[in-house]
Amino acid sequence: MRQNTATPAHALPVIAFIGGGNMASAIIGGLIDQGQQASQIEVLEPGAEAREALRSTHGVEPLPEAGAALERAQVVVWAVKPQVFRDAAAQAGAHVRQALHLSVAAGIRCDSIVRWLGCERVARAMPNTPALVRKGMSALYARPAVSAAERQSVEAIMACTGEFLWVENEKQLDAVTALSGSGPAYVFYFLEAMVRAGVGMGLSEPQAYRLAVATFAGAAELARRSDEPPAVLRQRVTSKGGTTHAALQALEDAGVGASFEAAMHAAERRAHALGDAFGA
Ligand SMILES: NC(=O)C1=CN([C@@H]2O[C@H](COP(=O)(O)OP(=O)(O)OC[C@H]3O[C@@H](n4cnc5c(N)ncnc54)[C@H](OP(=O)(O)O)[C@@H]3O)[C@@H](O)[C@H]2O)C=CC1
Numbered sequence: 001m002r003q004n005t006a007t008p009a010h011a012l013p014v015i016a017f018i019g020g021g022n023m024a025s026a027i028i029g030g031l032i033d034q035g036q037q038a039s040q041i042e043v044l045e046p047g048a049e050a051r052e053a054l055r056s057t058h059g060v061e062p063l064p065e066a067g068a069a070l071e072r073a074q075v076v077v078w079a080v081k082p083q084v085f086r087d088a089a090a091q092a093g094a095h096v097r098q099a100l101h102l103s104v105a106a107g108i109r110c111d112s113i114v115r116w117l118g119c120e121r122v123a124r125a126m127p128n129t130p131a132l133v134r135k136g137m138s139a140l141y142a143r144p145a146v147s148a149a150e151r152q153s154v155e156a157i158m159a160c161t162g163e164f165l166w167v168e169n170e171k172q173l174d175a176v177t178a179l180s181g182s183g184p185a186y187v188f189y190f191l192e193a194m195v196r197a198g199v200g201m202g203l204s205e206p207q208a209y210r211l212a213v214a215t216f217a218g219a220a221e222l223a224r225r226s227d228e229p230p231a232v233l234r235q236r237v238t239s240k241g242g243t244t245h246a247a248l249q250a251l252e253d254a255g256v257g258a259s260f261e262a263a264m265h266a267a268e269r270r271a272h273a274l275g276d277a278f279g280a
């Protein structure tokens with residue numbers, strides 16, 4: 001895996017975002033943190049509320065509709081929902097033909113984007129919402145037509161949101177989507193369950209929440225720093241005949257591990273289906 005390093009602002013191109021919602025805002029925040037000028041960022045966002053949020057949070061001046069201002073962008077980040085990507089491409093495409101295109105949309109494949117935009121230089125990134133606090137994890141994929149220098153531009157942009165790694169096979173992005181793209185939601189799901197159980201056992205909600213969040217953060221940091229696999233780290237917590245053993249046995253008896261794997265496969269299938277349904 002290639003780890004990112006801090007990106008010098010001069011290495012960042014003029015970037016246009018098509019769609020200015022959650023993910024675009026997270027990436028724009030990272031870019032600005034890394035020294036990108038707001039004036040070097042264009043955003044096309046039809047929603048008035050979202051435009052106002054971008055203006056007040058990041059100091060950018062979003063456009064309500066596609067126009068000539070987009071033409072100066074060297075990189076265009078497509079941050080619209082998969083369901084509307086094709087329409088967005090029809091609206092903005094004529095203004096951004098010369099750019100390198102970077103899509104963060106789940107499921108939508110490069111071949112569809114090439115067809116809609118008539119441009120060969122297309123890459124994809126699958127980020128996640130911890131990008132909001134610069135702790136994101138993105139997987140990147142680029143078509144062969146994307147040059148080495150353009151791959152570096154993609155890296156420079158996504159490095160502003162956290163870590164990244166490259167995948168060689170575009171299909172792997174559906175697995176990435178199921179794992180790290182949707183992954184924060186799984187963590188929050190378990191967090192909610194742990195807090196509910198803690199409250200049920202007599203802790204206050206703030207106590208249970210603080211204990212649970214610190215446990216996730218601590219366990220993740222331990223795993224990150226450790227050379228040992230998670231199974232070994234898990235065994236270290238699990239005393240023979242102790243409390244953890246009782247809990248893990250209950251999880252196994254309920255089939256939680258298997259259900260969790262099935263859930264992730266469902267997410268991967270959905271990513272693939274989005275590509276089929278909205279990539280035509
Ligand atoms: N949220 C996440 O955790 C992640 C999301 N993604 C991907 O990022 C993409 C964006 O997701 P997210 O930011 O959550 O979604 P949002 O709905 O928050 O943002 C999308 C924005 O695009 C706007 N929009 C709609 N139509 C157009 C158009 N024709 N041209 C320009 N903008 C348009 C929407 O406006 P309006 O609301 O008014 O329709 C909305 O503000 C999706 O494809 C998703 O798969 C990838 C990884 C993680």
Ligand SMILES: O=C(O)[C@@H]1CCC=N1
Pocket residue numbers: 106177181182
């Ligand atoms: O739920 C979704 O479809 C998007 C993609 C990954 C995270 N959110």
